[in-house]
Amino acid sequence: MDKKDWFLLGVFVFVFLVFLVAFFYLWQDKNKLESEIADLKIPIFKKVIQVIEPKNSFLVAENIENINLLNFDVVKNNLIANRESFIEANLEKMVLTLYASGTPVKTFPILAKGRKGSWWETPTGYYSILGKSLNLFSSIGKVWMPYSMQFYGNFFIHGWPYYSDGTLVPKSDSGGCIRLSTEDARQVFQFAQNKMPVLVLDHNTQLKNLEPLTIGENSVLNIDLSAESALIADLDTGEVILDKNSDTQYPIASLTKLMTAVVASELIYLDKTIQITAAMLSNDVQPYPLKVGKYYSAFDLLYPLFLESSNGSAKALASFLGEKFFVFQMNKKAQSLGMQNTIFTDSSGVSDENVSTLEDVAKLFKYILDKRRFIFDITIGNKSTIFGKGEFLNIENFNEFVGNKDLIGVKNGQSNQALQSLGTVWRFFDNQGNERHIFIGVLKSENRKKDVELLLNWIKEQKILKEENN
Structure with a gap:
């Protein structure tokens, strides 16, 4: 070997060693962060409602204590x-x-x-x-x-x-x-x-110091709710109004895409473009309306991601960083928000190993509400061309309740194992005129829209919140 060959070999060995060291520290960082988050024992929600028999009855307690979503x-x-x-x-x-x-x-x-x-x-x-x-x-x-x-x-x-x-x-x-x-x-x-x-x-x-949304201790909800898990919570105070198995893990299907969008918006310059490959559209569920070989901006991909729950859009967004590293960042972001019972295994939610609890889902909704509000704007169909060409502004929106003036954000999901899932956040006003942001979500539901409608109507009937500030 001549000097040039030895030099090239030395460069290769050096680059390889740098890669190994970087990988080692990344692996250490992941395990350390997981351990630290587990040790924090962050209180998320206090159980203020206990499920009683029959299965679809809920007992509502008074004197609800405010609990930080992430303390x-x-x-x-x-x-x-x-x-x-x-x-x-x-x-x-x-x-x-x-x-x-x-x-x-x-x-x-x-x-x-x-x-x-x-x-x-x-x-x-x-x-x-x-x-x-x-x-x-x-x-x-x-x-x-x-x-x-x-x-x-x-x-x-x-x-x-x-x-x-x-x-x-x-x-x-x-x-x-x-x-x-x-x-x-x-x-x-x-x-x-x-x-x-x-x-x-x-x-x-820092959660707001507002009057509790107190409901009488003998108030009982008797409705035919099909969901195995349900939660109504005030995202401004951390107060839980109604709870059914909100700390139990379930597959969440396409609710996963909310974290996909958070990570994409924070790690990718949204004006960047990516070329769609056949592999991105290999899943037979909702690859539309993307075309193989065409370039789309990361921002434009957010519209089919949410409006039509496009798995192809999720894969395309993840491909900016590589699917494996992107999913790692999704889990790291979940850890940073104290989502202790959440695991992501892919960027689209196709796998039933993407699991979470409604407590954790509510924390993600809180973060988006406070720090990434534009994601909710997209879910309800608001149009923007701040980045990209606006190629998908007029596609159909498959999310429920779109068009309701009180709806702030929404995302649905469905799979054979997860059944139907739905997360929503609504704008209400309390009796003192303060704006309140109310999360209503269900997991493992047989009819997500009906379940959320029942919960939405129930909270309105309690006379603790109103739709107009007057």
Whole structure:
């Protein structure tokens, strides 16, 4: 072998070793995060309604206690009690705090974050430092980001960005990253270690202090509900109004696609395009209206994903990152939201091994409501061309209740094992005039629309909520 051959062999060996090291740390990070989330024992919902005989009767209790959907105080207190070093980014107060061995040691002002309600709003949750770079070039923003620390997908903590000619980016909202001054970012960079916990929270992660939606303790629901699991919960307070087996795991079928959209919107630049292959449409369930060989933007794919529950769209979105890695990110996102009883095995929900509980599904609905509201807008058929060409804006919407003015978001699912599933969130007003966002969901149902209609009518009959604020 000549020098050139030895050089090429050396390069190959080096790249292979780098790949092995990266894979090892990714595997370690996954197991560590799973262990940490399991140890947190985050309280999700309090059981305020017990199923009584006969099967379809529910006893409603009064004096309902507010329970956090994801209690960031519990997460934080666990980290402090375990004397862990971690980073807390409070997007409401715009302050980043460093904790060394459980003790706050330094704070820094956050100068910019992703604009609230936008496609690039900064995600909240429980994350960890995935990697560090002294100066990272953003291929999306075409800017340099000094002292970059990746905590999730395309989201970083970093110093003030600048263009290649040295010009600083003007003051504005970020593209979703947490921006600090460059000097502050340097100090955080020195403190941060790979796999160090990162807690990102804002006002949406703190539940509202509203009057309980108290229902008389002797109120009994006697309806012919076919679903094995049902839940009515207030997403603003964490209050459970009605519960039937909401902590029991069931296959969730195409409700999986809600997490598919969350991960896609947070890890993929939605203006990017992907070419449809025959393999993406290999499943005989709902491959339409995609065409093999044609290019579609990630944003455009969200419409058939939700309106027609296209499995082909789910596979196409996952292919941006690779199906296996994409599903890994779906599970990691679920863990960051405290969805302790959820497992995803594919991006479309085809497998009956995609399982969850209504408690966890409600947590996902809460996150979408607060941080990815545009996903709900798509599910009810609202049209947007902020990205893509708008190729699927006029396709039929297969979701139930579309057109109801009080419906905020909806997703259905169905398979032989899962039977029918349906998750919805509705806008109501309490007797004090406060807007309340009410989750109503069913799993393992024989008639999902009828079941949700029965639950919806029941909550209206209790006179604790009204459709108009007057």
